[in-house]
Amino acid sequence: MDESTTTLALAIGARVKQERQSRGWTLDQLAESAGVSRRMVVNVEQGAANPSVGTLLRISDALGVGLPALVESPRPKPVKVTRSGEGAALWIGESGGRGVLVAGTESPDVVELWDWTLGAGDRHVSEAHTSGTKELLQVQQGTVTVEIAGQSVSLDAGDAVTFPGDVAHSYANPGTEPARFSLAVFEPGVGTGHRPEVSDA
Incomplete structure (x- = not known):
């Protein structure tokens, strides 16, 4: 690390x-x-x-x-500013991609805002989130392939998709140039249920 x-x-x-x-x-x-x-x-x-x-x-x-x-710091603030470069990089791809959590709200109804880059050939696989989770994704640069429960959607710069986040899904860059997208995740009722048993991988 x-x-x-x-x-x-x-x-x-x-x-x-x-x-x-x-x-x-x-x-x-x-x-x-x-x-x-x-x-x-x-x-x-x-x-x-x-x-x-x-x-x-x-x-x-x-x-x-x-x-x-x-x-984030545990001190609640009415206005929370995340400056460029200060987001939490929670995923690093094999080809240099990054999943950065740049902003989010508190529970129980959590909204997360992510800034994603995918290097050529990068792919991030996400397990199903809690029931009722929704995701909204807009491509800023390049081409991104989103797979949602076996359905594949190809998106170019400017394209957007909304899909259920409570099923297995993935984001991939099939191109030879970097791709970038913004992702908003709405996860209702955080802390009120449990996730199924899965491996720590």
């Missing part, structure tokens, strides 16, 4: 531990509620892991705080 990734991992770990302890939960209780292994919770809290976005979503849902709360 590079320095910024390490700093982010430590900040997320501290926030997870703070939220878990404020509820009086053991490591095992959080692991069971989130549907991840105890070892994964320990690694996240120690900042020793670079967990997948899916793992972070399961942990944030179990804590009832939403993913944005894990990567």
Whole structure:
């Protein structure tokens, strides 16, 4: 992990531990509620892991705080500004792509705003989010192929798509040039349900 990734991992770990302890939960209780292994919770809290976005979503849902709360300061502010370059890079692609969470609201009805770049050939696979989740995506540059529950949609710059986020989906760049898109995710009722058991991969 590079320095910024390490700093982010430590900040997320501290926030997870703070939220878990404020509820009086053991490591095992959080692991069971989130549907991840105890070892994964320990690694996240120690900042020793670079967990997948899916793992972070399961942990944030179990804590009832939403993913944005894990990567932001716990002090609520009526106006929160994220300057260019300050977003939380939660995914790094093999070809240099990045998934950056740039803004988000608090639970229970969480809205996340992402800035995604996909290098040539990059692909990000996302597991199904909680029931009722919706995603809105607009391509800013290049071509992006979105697969939603087996249906494939090809989008060029300026094109947009709305789809259910509570089914398996993926974003891919089939081209030879970088692609960029904005993504908004609406996840209602964070913390009111549980995700199915899945691996920590």
